[in-house]
Amino acid sequence: MARHPFLSLQPDEIEQTSTAVRTKHAGKEILFRSMGIKEPSRAATVAFLQGTGAAPPRKTYVSYQIKGEPTVYEDLISLSTSDSPAAITSTRDLGTTNFPPATNIDMHRLEDIVMRDALVQAEIERLQLPAGAVVQPEPWPYGTESSTPAGRRQYQVWMFLKSLDAKAREHPSSNHFAHPLDFSVVVDDLTMKVVRIDRLPMRPDEIYVDEAAASTRTWQHNPDAEYASELQPKLRHDLKPIHISQPEGVSFTVSDDNEVVEWQKWRFHLDFNWREGVVLRDVTYEGRPTFYRLSLAEMTVPYGDPRVPYHRKSAYDLGEGGAGCTANNLELGCDCLGAIRYFDRWMNDHEGNPLALKNAVCMHEVDNGIGWKHTNYRTGRAEVTRNRELVIQTIMTISNYEYILQWVFDTAANIHFEVRATGIMSLVPADQGAAHDGMNYGIMVSPGVMAPIHQHIFCLRIDPAIDGYDESKIVYEDVKAMGWNAATNPYGVAFGVESHSITQESFLDLDAKLNRAVKMVNPNRLNAASHKPAGYKIAVPPTQLQLADPGSMHGVRAEFADHHFYFTKHDEDELFPAGEFPWQHTGGSGVRTWASRKRDLKPGQGVVWCTFGFTHVPRPEDWPVMPVEVFRAGLKPVNFFDKNPALDVPPSKQSINKSVEVERTQREIALREKQCCGK
């Protein structure tokens, strides 16, 4: 039987793909970069979903280089069928300006190269480090500083020192970020050679490095700041365990191919790729389509530090790394509580072999408090239900930082996307002797360690299928005062909804003053009660957009980060809002470019790109590892149901929930009894 178009990349497909490439380039050594399913057209896929077409042929894409050669290629491969073997159907020459992302394999290799380099060794010598000091490189994407393409893929490697204390140094979670060194290393990815050393500014007003001072500067001793539990002076001992159990089992089912989840009237395919991580496909509720495809599509993390070379710092954690390929191997009892279902997913290594991402995704149910309640005050009778959620979680580690990414379904037909930002902030060295108090682009979190201000700007790609695959339209609604009017608003209290259609590729900003919200609606499905079109609303508060100057390289590159919404015409080749290859890219690719075409959006054609984020003003409280910063964006049904879809959730009862009452104090019991029995 033909494979489902939403089946995530399978190990045999990875092997077919790399075999095809190896055969084509027989005798040459191939460096495999990224591999994934090349998604078939929406039209063909929808025909298949609706039973009017065959399963579209499975295809993969693969980017690779011939080892030692600069050019990057991307081939498309038709995977084998009962009729035909796997075959390369097209090849794209990406030249020397489009750079695939780095993997953890790259990172390890870079650390070695840097440490063996003579320039680096000379810098380490300059520092006159104490005996036993261990230097720790931390590779980063190079960023972009000029609109002229660099023509070669580069890394910027930050340098740190491990703790001088042997116990801390040997610990697997030893925190070298407490000891940033005053130079960084630029590495050429092709030659795998160090290109140059960039010395780092140490004073807040040192926009360009004072090379004279830097050339003779030696090491300064910073205090340790360990986060590993074994390295804490004392742990809390009074936090009693909470156990969460499902004695009758879980409420979800997973198909035998491990891809289709059904839970509480929801059904969806749990697709996955190296770049976006979890991708939800064909999300339906009681068989009614809601979304064709949902994903976190990109993220940018620009820094506000003006000093060279920090002006380049702007990470694209999906396109330069990947939410899938950096997914943590999740552990039972650590990353979730309760009854947890884990999923493996697959990617390739640099040799083109399948690499299992074990426990890359987990899924579990959560009791999230009351779902709805009403008490009739006359009878005292309360009707109350719980809000049950199904959480699909991936945690990505991208160098120093973690993002906990969740898609959350609930019993009231809502979907939420939740991000929890945690991990270790990007830290830079600072002169302990300099006055940093007036600095406004960062703070000192520890002597010698500065945390620069930065933003985390996320972009969701929302491909709607509101109660049908080809009928969705996009609208936005403002809520406005009606204006005092003797005839229609004689007391000046009125306000109402003003609805606007999005009919062209364009952008839009939120405005709290207007309570503005974007909705996707199906004008052919009118609600029986309200006579308004079935829809889903995007519930997201306005957050600060990119602060870098629009003309700066950060502004030019992050095409999604300047507006809360972009709307574009559906295209399988337009999945990533800052373009396919963010690494050192110089702009001109992504949603801003696509939206500028201003093409008409006919029903079923519109894709919604939703941007939100945090501006992180660092706190000492975020050091050495930061407590989660939580953000939720919602997709909420509006006129999709005739009444509360959670009306049939069974009542919340002690006979089912088995809670326990904590004993009251003697005084309270006495007071209760005295008053009750005294009457």
Added chain:
Amino acid sequence: MARHPFLSLQPDEIEQTSTAVRTKHAGKEILFRSMGIKEPSRAATVAFLQGTGAAPPRKTYVSYQIKGEPTVYEDLISLSTSDSPAAITSTRDLGTTNFPPATNIDMHRLEDIVMRDALVQAEIERLQLPAGAVVQPEPWPYGTESSTPAGRRQYQVWMFLKSLDAKAREHPSSNHFAHPLDFSVVVDDLTMKVVRIDRLPMRPDEIYVDEAAASTRTWQHNPDAEYASELQPKLRHDLKPIHISQPEGVSFTVSDDNEVVEWQKWRFHLDFNWREGVVLRDVTYEGRPTFYRLSLAEMTVPYGDPRVPYHRKSAYDLGEGGAGCTANNLELGCDCLGAIRYFDRWMNDHEGNPLALKNAVCMHEVDNGIGWKHTNYRTGRAEVTRNRELVIQTIMTISNYEYILQWVFDTAANIHFEVRATGIMSLVPADQGAAHDGMNYGIMVSPGVMAPIHQHIFCLRIDPAIDGYDESKIVYEDVKAMGWNAATNPYGVAFGVESHSITQESFLDLDAKLNRAVKMVNPNRLNAASHKPAGYKIAVPPTQLQLADPGSMHGVRAEFADHHFYFTKHDEDELFPAGEFPWQHTGGSGVRTWASRKRDLKPGQGVVWCTFGFTHVPRPEDWPVMPVEVFRAGLKPVNFFDKNPALDVPPSKQSINKSVEVERTQREIALREKQCCGK
């Protein structure tokens, strides 16, 4: 021993208070309204907290009327001590324009009065209701329509019909809101007589009621819309139970007087009153003060329907009702899961007797996902902790509506205030034959039932004590682009924090473009790492403010609802941002008035009023009972700690958490084994 100033009102204090009033008015029948602790001065209380002063004397306030007389009085009573008996120390004549709130006792009484009234019976006759029909009145505060005080306290009573189906009608949760009748009843609170009938508009453009049409109109049959579980055609049967347990007990302790809670370095008094419900007093962390007093201080719910008499609809659910006196009797296994501690609190009845609010407050611990995590990608070692929360919950039922109010403490030293709005929307009758499709101030949720657009605007009163009781200052911070500058920002990427002091009574609006946040800081406590003052930041997104015209009665009355923040000088007599007596008030009392004094705010003097809310554009999905709408505002430490305060939370481990892995599919297991063992 003298009682603690933060001890909530005790039953013997209620008795002392009413005895004193009864004695003073011997021979007269007293109608007791509200009673509470009259809070001692902050200065005297702080002296007591710091051990430099005695416990300030306990005092109560009580509002009451002589039965049959219009004047409202408020007396202050010194409660008895070892030296002296209880005594009235002052009396305030509130005249006939300041109206205390209604209680459930009032509501029950009103229902009877309305149903026995001849005018009401005539209206019911006009409707020609079918046999067996049961009319259900729903009393509301009257609202305000003119700046001339009415001189008498009035109710507006909405009229509904219970289901015609006997089973539904007899059910204790029978939903009469599906059957709104076309008239309302105005009742004089003093005479307890119906003043007049207000017929209701039935068409969307009927700004003033068409009395000719209304006078001959008869009943229209609307479909039932029941929300009780027993009245649903079918309940879900596939939601498996989740059990939450704490086998080693809970992590909190409660003092013997049932008032002081200690948990995870937090300590606070769980004060409570009829009006604000839970009030947190003297909140400390590791013995360091953070907040002197935290409370939800008021809420307004203005409606956008311009039609008479709906132009009056603007409820003040605290000042006209009370979060304390409408608190639900919370039930084990229904309102929370896990190990739950319940608290009783006390109010008075109309005769001046103590009335126990049983289980008015509950407290329990919640596992709220990951608290912080970092994986060192080199070693694969993950350090991960859970985010534990302590939730203090009260649920108020105010006529048709519920607010689930939570104060939430966590292990990272954050405090959150969470509101979940649920219950039944305020519904109005609508002509089933009229076209409602173009209406923008509401929607039809069911034939004959219209849900008007409305806002829920909340105001928190935050009385800071940042690392000291008398040193807090208020600042706000914007994050701004620095502007391209060859010398200081040569690449145009820089941004930073701009800090502003609040030195006068004033107001402020949030702005997402500026990432604006209000902070309370102690300039005398500089952070050892950052050298910045210890502080707590208010983390709240900007939400839509009041939409009614500023000159309308809604605009005039809701003094807090036009700006996100007000700042005023501390005063024990200024606790309520829309004034002490919102019922039919005509403005001129509250934060807008106080802020207009523009008095200087010296350290320790400033009080912060924080306004946020939802604009509720009704959905059929909110009918007949709405799924929770969740809002969280945070108080987060900034420069208060030298590092992550959750660093000493023990690691999250399976040996403690006892989670369970859900079995994988056979295909997945096979794939895993094949790939692992094949190598």
